[in-house]
Amino acid sequence: MGLKAAKDAGYDADAVVVHKSSHTAYYPGSQKVSLMLIWDRATGKVLGAQAAGRVGIDKRLDVIATAIAGGLTLENLEELDLAYAPPFNSPNGPIILDVRTPMEFSMGSFPGAINVGLDNLVQWAQAIEDKDRKIIVYCASGARSSYGLRLLAQQGFTNVENGGGLHDMMSRAQ
Numbered sequence: 001m002g003l004k005a006a007k008d009a010g011y012d013a014d015a016v017v018v019h020k021s022s023h024t025a026y027y028p029g030s031q032k033v034s035l036m037l038i039w040d041r042a043t044g045k046v047l048g049a050q051a052a053g054r055v056g057i058d059k060r061l062d063v064i065a066t067a068i069a070g071g072l073t074l075e076n077l078e079e080l081d082l083a084y085a086p087p088f089n090s091p092n093g094p095i096i097l098d099v100r101t102p103m104e105f106s107m108g109s110f111p112g113a114i115n116v117g118l119d120n121l122v123q124w125a126q127a128i129e130d131k132d133r134k135i136i137v138y139c140a141s142g143a144r145s146s147y148g149l150r151l152l153a154q155q156g157f158t159n160v161e162n163g164g165g166l167h168d169m170m171s172r173a174q
Contacts, residue, residue, distance in 0.1 A: 001048030003038050012041040021129060022055035030127075031055045037064065037074075044073035094134035096163070099148040110138065110163075121148055125155040138163030 006013035015038045021030040033053035039046050049064040051057045067077050096113040098105055105115035116124045135157060139145040142164035152160045 001038060002050060003036070003048075006038050006040070006047045011047060013038055013047060014041050015039070022053060029055070033057060033060070035060055039074050044075060046072055046074065046077055094136050097135055097137045097148065099137055099139050099144045104140065113138070118144055118148060118151070121151050122155060125152055125157065128157075131156045132158050134159045134161070136161050136163045 001009070003013055003015045015036050017034060017036045019032060019034050022033045023030055031054055033056055034051065036050040037046065038048040038050075046064060046067045048068065049061060051061055063077075063080070063082065066072075067080075070076075096110055098109050098113040098115045099118050099121065100109075100115070101117055102115060105113075109115065135152060137145040137148040137152065137160060139148070142162070145162050145164055149160050149162045
């Protein structure tokens with residue numbers, strides 16, 4: 001149901017439009033996706049959606065169709081824990097960024113972390129559209145993560161935390 005149809009049906013309907021990447025921007029092949037979510041202000045129930053894009057639209061609309069069939073509200077939709085994989089969608093949680101070398105990363109890393117060495121960090125950062133996205137940067141000792149945090153701040157990121165020597169702390173705890 002579109003916004004006009006929802007209002008015509010007597011709902012106190014409202015909508016929001018979100019523009020995102022079809023999947024994580026640092027992963028090749030990412031494309032723009034736009035989604036309009038329509039809901040009833042009085043109850044919070046999801047009423048409909050409209051989407052535009054070439055990649056990943058079907059999954060997004062399937063989730064909304066399921067939400068409508070289940071009578072879910074915006075709050076319910078926000079709490080859904082959906083599958084995540086970089087080639088297919090964007091994560092909802094923070095990006096956990098390991099700035100160690102690929103060799104160090106291959107010897108063990110924090111679960112769910114992505115590896116972007118300092119030499120490639122600026123290029124990676126330029127591909128990320130959401131500069132307010134929470135990012136936790138870590139390395140082995142804290143020195144490289146501190147430098148990585150400053151590089152990300154220079155690229156306009158506003159929600160970056162230094163996980164310091166998270167890798168070494170985890171290694172010692174095991």
